[in-house]
Amino acid sequence: MLLDALNRLSGQWQVNLETRVSRTELYEKRIASSRPSLGFFVLLISSAVIATLGLISNSTPVVIGAMIVAPLMDPILSLSFGLAVSDDKLIRRSFVTVLLGVSTVVVTAALISSLLDITHVQSEILGRTTPNLIDLGIAVAAAVAGSFSMTRERLSSSIAGVAIAVALVPPLCVSGIGLNLGHEITAVFGRGSVTGLSNQVAEGSFLLFLANLIGIVVASLMVFLIQQYGTITRCWRNLLIWLGLLGLLCIPLSSSLHDFSLTQEMNAQFSRFKAGKVERLPVIQKNPGLWRRVRVMYSNVRVVNNKAVVDLVINVPQALAKNDQAFDRIMTSLVERSKDYGLDDTVVNVNVIPNLSLSYSSRGSEG
Incomplete structure (x- = not known):
């Protein structure tokens, strides 16, 4: 009785096994x-x-x-x-x-x-x-x-x-x-x-x-x-x-999948610094000042063979762009955060608006 009722409700629906090619x-x-x-x-x-x-x-x-x-x-x-x-x-x-x-x-x-x-x-x-x-x-x-x-x-x-x-x-x-x-x-x-x-x-x-x-x-x-x-x-x-x-x-x-996973995780991390959220970094919270006007315009992370390269384009006030010590503090903070992922090396390349180009590595920094 139950089977008949189900057949009526479903219009005698059943799996159709297509004819197999010989x-x-x-x-x-x-x-x-x-x-x-x-x-x-x-x-x-x-x-x-x-x-x-x-x-x-x-x-x-x-x-x-x-x-x-x-x-x-x-x-x-x-x-x-x-x-x-x-x-x-x-x-x-x-x-x-x-x-x-x-x-x-x-x-x-x-x-x-x-x-x-x-x-x-x-x-x-x-x-x-x-x-x-x-x-x-x-x-x-x-x-x-x-x-x-x-x-x-x-x-x-x-x-x-x-x-x-x-x-x-x-x-x-x-x-x-x-x-x-x-x-x-x-x-x-x-x-x-x-x-x-x-x-x-x-x-x-x-x-x-x-x-x-x-x-x-x-x-x-x-x-x-x-x-x-x-x-x-x-x-x-x-x-x-x-x-x-x-x-x-x-x-x-499988090695590439590991790099892919780290890339996605780090991209998500650096994306949080966009739209005026740079001041969330601990080093900036102690000294907010001009940093609240910093904007991360672009970020990209590449991880290959457990080594990361981070590319950033940042818009900053003119006064801050000339402050090398301030930049050292924020970039060192970014590099330190990226080292939490257990990478062998991390390089952060920064293009700053107005005109300034910097490169920071977990092994040191270059101007």
């Missing part, structure tokens, strides 16, 4: 996707051009558009399927297609950035140079969605969303851009800029691509095995190899 049909599609075609390279080069120009112009919508156009996900899923069914020929062909695709994107991005003579990098580029475990988690979730969608006809429209989530082409474009940058580059953060950053753009962005690639392969391989398109008794070697690669990748990514 092994033969999926096999044929994966074989076709593993072969490079003219259309594949046309779309890939177009995507690389769109993504590179979007990254250089710091346009998020343009970069998202490039993700939708990019066809690189297909051969990677063919590689995963080949590993699941232990088809060596499909594995080799898919791997070569992925390798050709990667080379095409990197070379295209390098050529464009060389022609435009890029020396400045902005947030869209910098955001892809420090991957961490969060990025790997995104890749795994996107791979589960992508590979499962391929096994269900009704879900095939979800592939575009998966391509946006996993972002394979933009990191490769950043690697191509990074190859043209020297050891000294200028990074633009909001209203401020920092010159003299070590050029780790190409390496960091390629690590992000590897995180996406390995995460997709391992997660998709598991999905295909769970749905019995392959058997673990035949592909256990392939599974162990890629799980090993995943484990090795987690070492630098």
Whole structure:
């Protein structure tokens, strides 16, 4: 009686188990996707051009558009399927297609950035140079969605969303851009800029691509095995190899996650000094005076390898700008607070309005 009542209330609602694509049909599609075609390279080069120009112009919508156009996900899923069914020929062909695709994107991005003579990098580029475990988690979730969608006809429209989530082409474009940058580059953060950053753009962005690639392969391989398109008794070697690669990748990514967490925490800390809250520092509370007129206009924190660089733009009264001892007190206080995070070193670069530039470190200070 209760079941009948629930059925009437819900309109006989129940979970619909979509029809699974047959092994033969999926096999044929994966074989076709593993072969490079003219259309594949046309779309890939177009995507690389769109993504590179979007990254250089710091346009998020343009970069998202490039993700939708990019066809690189297909051969990677063919590689995963080949590993699941232990088809060596499909594995080799898919791997070569992925390798050709990667080379095409990197070379295209390098050529464009060389022609435009890029020396400045902005947030869209910098955001892809420090991957961490969060990025790997995104890749795994996107791979589960992508590979499962391929096994269900009704879900095939979800592939575009998966391509946006996993972002394979933009990191490769950043690697191509990074190859043209020297050891000294200028990074633009909001209203401020920092010159003299070590050029780790190409390496960091390629690590992000590897995180996406390995995460997709391992997660998709598991999905295909769970749905019995392959058997673990035949592909256990392939599974162990890629799980090993995943484990090795987690070492630098976990370190980056630690740096990412510290960056967020310190950014939040320094953001509290904005909008006239600088006087909350203990050293200022003892001597408020002109400090109540100090405004932090911009702040940015970067933590790499447990070392922090803090960039500040501060507006101060003219009289205070000439008071070196007062500045030493407030900057020393800021550095001391940042040392609470257990960092190996902290550098605070200060640009003061009116004209003054200072640099303070946990090892000392420079004017």
